[in-house]
Amino acid sequence: MCIAVFMWQANPKYPFLLLHNRDEFYARPTEALAWWEGEAILGGRDAVGGGTWLGSTRDGRIAFVTNFREVENLPHPKTRGDLPLRFLQSNKSPQEFAEEVLKEAHEYNGFNLVLADICTSTMVYVFNRSNDDNPSVAQVTPGIHVLTNAALDTPWPKAERLRHDFKELIDNYGQSEFPIKEMVEKLMTNTVKDEVCMLPGIQPPEREQPLSSIFVETELSSGHYGTRSSSALFVKSNKEVTFYEKYLHQKDWNDKMVTYKICERL
Template sequence: MGIIAFNWGEGKNNQLTLLMNRDNWENRVISGTSWNRNGQILSGRCVANNGTWFGISKRGRVAFLVNAEILLDDVDQYTGSELYPIEFLESKKSPLEFADHVARRERQRHNNGYMSDPAEGWSYSLIVADMTLNSMVHIRKPVQAESNVMIQPVPFGVHTLSPYDGLDSTELPRDLRLRSLFSQMILDLGNNELMEEISWRFMYDAEGGRDAVFLQTRDDHPSGELGMLRFGTTSTTALVVKRTREVMLFERYMEVNGAWTTHDFAFNIQ
């Protein structure tokens, strides 16, 4: 799961400003953000399948994902919607070409016998963008058991991304609260001001219980074997991509022992 607010800017100093909370069960091991082996892709990873929910490359490609199937915590070592962001970041396809590729892939998975059970499908919203092309596309698969994929270019402006309602949900209190907080942050953000301090204040907002931006609950794990576990926010990512091609990324994530670690990265799109 997760929750995201971002501003896809037209004009002004910042091309993209993004805040994201990643939510998952505490038994799922998540690594902090780091560079891949060739130093070209910056992302955190899920140890179970080496997938990610967010990444950015030095070529200016960005991908971020929210998915509903993570609630079931049924992770396959070789598949999952979390592999799509890495595939996009490594590919040379434009955002729209990649969206068409995902749609074809999902039809194949559902219609050609790749799944023994339709319930093994995925439900997700994925944003893929190329900063050098100034192009951003939303890829939405709303129903786990169906192959239908919706594709839409993302217009400029402030948006939220929800694992249940996709782009710009008007129904869920959690999305509406984050949109309000994020819109306020964008107005308060000065041209030369780093986003870190302001973003932390909003993304750690815990008002509203299960509808809070920062989620922390304890529930029975869906496997029925692990008992009561924490389900909630395990990382926060803040990203700014400037029109000068300068990138700033800040992260706070939960270690396996429950301690929180913060770090930041800065580089230029090549």
């Protein structure tokens, strides 16, 4: 289902900070963080659908997606992992690509999509399950935001726990360097679950409660399911990007870190 917390244009040293957990069935083949062959895209890859949940490019584009929790799914939907990938492959601005997505949003199961261009300080949010069933696009405002499996900044308890702990950690570090691995360990491994009365009530509590922690590990009817990777993507004001991923490979946790400098587009 996934969860992400990010800070946008609210820190003089770090114009963008992102922490992201990807939740998926353990049996689904996945490729770890890497530069994709023949492309300038950095991210993990869903080996089934071919897309990604989080990726970035050398020219300053970033995109990530989470699923939207709903009662029913489409019988033959397009894969949501294609949305971040297509943006990263394109030359479109976040707004232009978002408007393109709106035209086909009904062909996907529920999603939250965030698109950013560091070079133009632009970030938009695309959502295809609004109250009036019309997909929408919004500019993301400066500050701290949390994305779970509802609309951006919906105050689910797990989202509020993550927001609070993220802000506290940011305040504690002040003007010093943010330790990327330490922040992942402190914030994205939390296994606290909600009481039944705190659940959103979209699906039965026996399904929702195991998913109510920031770090997920549970057994669903379709198989073993949980947090397969925890990622962090930090962009400094000098355009240096650090992309870190801690990922589950078979039964062992491994990690990888890639650092690069954003190349301004001509």
